[in-house]
Amino acid sequence: MASNAQHLLKSHQLRLTDMRMKVLDLFLARAEALSQNDLEQQLGKVDRITLYRTLRTFEEQGLIHKAMDGTDKQKYALCQHDCGQGAHHDHHAHFHCDTCGKTICVEDIAAPLIAPPPGFSVSETHLVIRGQCDQCH
Ligand SMILES: [Zn+2]
Ligand SMILES: [Zn+2]
Ligand SMILES: [Zn+2]
Structure with missing residues (x-):
């Protein structure tokens, strides 16, 4: 798992830091979107500013994207496509289990x-599906 995170960081021209490896490992291990709060709970004692900056860097470099789910929690999910610096291609729906x-x-x-x-421009479009997941049915 660690080597996977290393590979991803390197392929996005990011230096390997402890925080980056840990955060990326969590995203790789969990097949769901995570908020900063979720990450803090998993990581234990961490510097919140460093964690915040790590998430921002990951988003800027195309490793994670915002997963809007209709709640007030800002969550992020791992990019599956070849997203790169400032170029995301994650134009898909997000499912939120109520x-x-x-x-x-x-x-x-x-x-x-x-x-x-006319006269308006779109910067982001989010498609949110809410309901119950396969575990909760
Ligand atoms: Zn997504
Ligand atoms: Zn992306
Ligand atoms: Zn569920």
């Missing part, structure tokens, strides 16, 4: 291309 609270990427369902009203 029972256990987990959020997962639904790669098979693409977010629709929106034609905005």
Whole structure:
């Protein structure tokens, strides 16, 4: 698992730091979106600012993307595509389970291309599905 995180960091031109390896390992181990709070709970005592910066760096470098799930929690999920610096291709739906609270990427369902009203421009489109996951049925 550690080598996987190392490989990902290197392929995104990121220096290997302890925090980056640990955070990435958690994303790789859990097949769901994680909030900063989730990560703090898993990591134990960590510097919150370093963790925040790590998430921002990962997002900027195309390792993780925002997984909007209709709740007020900002969650992130591992990018599956070849996202790179400032270029994300994760235009898919996110499923939020109302029972256990987990959020997962639904790669098979693409977010629709929106034609905005005249004079408006779109910067982000999010497709959120809510319901119950296969564990909670
Ligand atoms: Zn991405
Ligand atoms: Zn569930
Ligand atoms: Zn996603």
